[in-house]
Amino acid sequence: MDKKSLTTSSFHIKLALIILIILLFFVVSVQVAHAAEWQSGNYRWANGTRLMMYRGYISGEYFNWAATSVSNWNSALKQGSSNVQFVIAASPYASKGVIYYEGNYGKNGWVGLATGISLKAQGIYIVDGYFQIQLNTYAPYNPNITAKRCATAHEMGHTLWLGDVNTVSSGNDRLMWWTTTSNTAPTLSDICVLKTRY
Ligand SMILES: [Zn+2]
Numbered sequence: 178m179d180k181k182s183l184t185t186s187s188f189h190i191k192l193a194l195i196i197l198i199i200l201l202f203f204v205v206s207v208q209v210a211h212a213a214e215w216q217s218g219n220y221r222w223a224n225g226t227r228l229m230m231y232r233g234y235i236s237g238e239y240f241n242w243a244a245t246s247v248s249n250w251n252s253a254l255k256q257g258s259s260n261v262q263f264v265i266a267a268s269p270y271a272s273k274g275v276i277y278y279e280g281n282y283g284k285n286g287w288v289g290l291a292t293g294i295s296l297k298a299q300g301i302y303i304v305d306g307y308f309q310i311q312l313n314t315y316a317p318y319n320p321n322i323t324a325k326r327c328a329t330a331h332e333m334g335h336t337l338w339l340g341d342v343n344t345v346s347s348g349n350d351r352l353m354w355w356t357t358t359s360n361t362a363p364t365l366s367d368i369c370v371l372k373t374r375y
Pocket residue numbers: 205206331335340341355
């Protein structure tokens with residue numbers, strides 16, 4: 178499909194699906210009621226994508242762990258065949274990127290929130306747009322270094338279109354477990370799922 182054909186009605190259906198999935202993304206990330214894993218939505222970054230990841234708005238443990246998470250997720254991605262990788266960037270990219278923010282967003286139900294912005298797809302492939310990740314410094318939610326590391330790494334998984342896991346049979350050992358407070362890196366189970374997409 179070339180870029181021109183994206184104006185067809187089939188694209189609008191896909192766009193509606195993407196918007197719906199983004200809305201689900203929000204609901205799921207709020208860590209209240211959870212629907213099924215929306216990773217069955219099947220989207221993924223196009224092969225060879227370099228996801229430019231910007232850390233300029235975060236500090237301390239979040240800043241450090243974002244870099245470690247780049248290494249961890251890149252190692253996991255290398256087990257697949259898509260050649261998608263994260264790259265730490267010197268400036269925020271509004272296309273094919275991930276931008277982290279931190280702030281005291283208060284007692285709102287989430288420790289971290291990944292939101293897709295201006296995402297565009299061709300078929301199952303995301304070809305443009307970016308994700309913002311908000312990390313909530315509200316102390317009771319992220320009380321220690323491990324909690325901050327979990328949130329930083331987990332939200333990065335969402336930017337690969339991986340969904341929350343909320344049924345024990347799908348693996349409560351996973352970094353993508355919806356309320357993980359113990360995993361700071363993708364586990365073998367996370368990598369198994371990742372390899373079905375990348
Ligand atoms: Zn999540």
